[in-house]
Every structure is written in structure tokens, then in C-alpha cells.
């Protein structure tokens with residue numbers, strides 16, 4: 456079971472995670488975060504087990520109970536532009552903290568919402584924007600991060616990894632989360648301030664950055680390869696064609712295929 460006392464004693468973030476809801480079991484931390492009344496910005500909802508964890512494209516997020524980190528953060532910015540950039544700012548914070556626990560593995564970000572370790576997925580993010588009329592009510596960053604799970608079932612056996620599998624060691628989830636919230640708070644602040652440094656820091660971490668890749672736009676592969684130039688400051692993806700023309704794509708439309 457997650458040791459909430461240890462976590463709260465070691466949390467050094469100034470506002471992120473200070474409002475904290477913990478559950479042994481919950482349908483989905485994102486669903487709970489959506490329903491909370493008047494949450495303060497920085498609220499953390501964490502569950503040891505989710506009965507209906509949600510992933511991208513209405514997929515399920517399945518993990519074993521009390522092995523991993525499954526949580527949601529609530530942010531209340533006044534605008535909900537640059538949401539992909541926020542997702543990647545969170546993914547980048549995860550990557551940074553993973554590196555402090557595992558200096559030997561190869562970590563990268565997969566556009567637009569995954570963290571990879573040694574070619575397998577170690578974390579996924581589901582960011583949801585909730586509106587109240589035409590105003591942004593909250594942004595929920597849902598994070599599923601594989602920490603101590605040693606066995607993955609079915610096709611996940613080939614595609615998923617945890618920090619414990621990568622290092623061969625059990626990791627303190629409480630310490631990891633305490634460290635992560637400090638880094639997430641820093642990246643959120645930089646996202647809010649539209650920091651150019653944040654974008655510069657994230658781009659080289661994204662798989663395919665600076666390479667000639669195939670782009671899949673709305674499910675269809677583009678015939679010509681393009682050089683992936685990373686995100687611009689709006690979080691849109693930029694790519695160069697052989698005629699040296701730069702195109703910009705909104706994130707929802709695009710996937711990057713590495714050959």
C-alpha cells in the first residue's frame with residue numbers, strides 16, 4: 456500500500472500535491488479529478504488500483520495493484536492552449552526523474568504522450584481539458600507510470616517495461632512521486648510562462664527529432680519523408696520536406712513513424 460505519511464513528509468514541492476486525495480481503489484483518477492468540486496490548482500489524486508483506468512483512444516490502462524503510480528494532477532490555468540506542450544512538459548519531467556533512478560537505461564519521449572525506456576513504454580499520459588461553458592475549468596494530467604510491476608500480460612509483455620524491470624531493483628514509489636512533483640511543478644511553471652527553454656529542452660528528447668521520418672496524418676501515411684524539427688512554442692509539430700518547406704501540424708492529427 457502507498458505510504459501516504461512517508462510521501463507527505465518527503466514532498467518538497469511548494470504547491471503541487473499539497474492538496475492530496477488517496478484511494479486504495481478508484482474507478483479512474485482522471486474521472487474522479489473531473490468530478491471534484493472546486494479543486495485547488497495542484498490537487499493530486501492517487502489510487503493504488505484503478506478498476507476502469509483510461510488510456511488514449513478509449514483504451515484501458517491496466518496495471519497490477521499497488522505496484523505502480525497511477526495519478527492525476529489538476530491544473531487551473533485561464534487558457535487551455537498549448538495542451539500538447541503541457542503533456543510533453545509532464546512527460547519530460549518524468550523522464551528526468553527516471554534518469555536519476557536509472558542512469559544506465561535509454562529514455563525517450565514518444566510524441567505526443569508516452570515515455571519510453573529501452574524501446575518499451577514505461578509511462579503514458581492522458582491529458583483532459585474540462586470546460587465550464589466556454590471557459591476552461593481545469594486541465595487534468597493523468598499519469599500512469601510503471602514502477603515496480605515485474606510481469607506484464609499478453610501483448611504488454613513485449614511492449615511495456617517498469618523501472619524495477621529496467622534496474623532489477625524495487626523502487627520507493629513514495630520517494631519517486633515526491634521527487635517527480637518537484638520537477639513537474641517546475642515544468643508547469645515554465646509552461647505557464649511560455650518558456651522557450653522548456654521547448655528547447657523537450658525537443659531533443661522526442662523520438663525522431665532531427666531525423667527523416669514518415670508522418671501519419673489522420674491515420675494516413677504521407678508519401679514523402681520529412682525531417683522532424685520538433686515542436687514550436689505552441690506545441691505544434693514542425694517538419695521540413697525535401698523542397699525545404701516547413702509545415703506545421705496540430706498534434707491531434709499526427710503520429711511519427713520511425714523506420
Ligand code: BTN
Pocket residue numbers: 482483484485486505507508509510511512514516524525526527568569578579580581597598599600
Ligand atoms: C496512455 O498511454 O494511453 C495514457 C494512459 C494514462 C493512464 C493514467 S493512470 C492515471 C490516470 N487515470 C486514468 O484513468 N488514466 C490516467
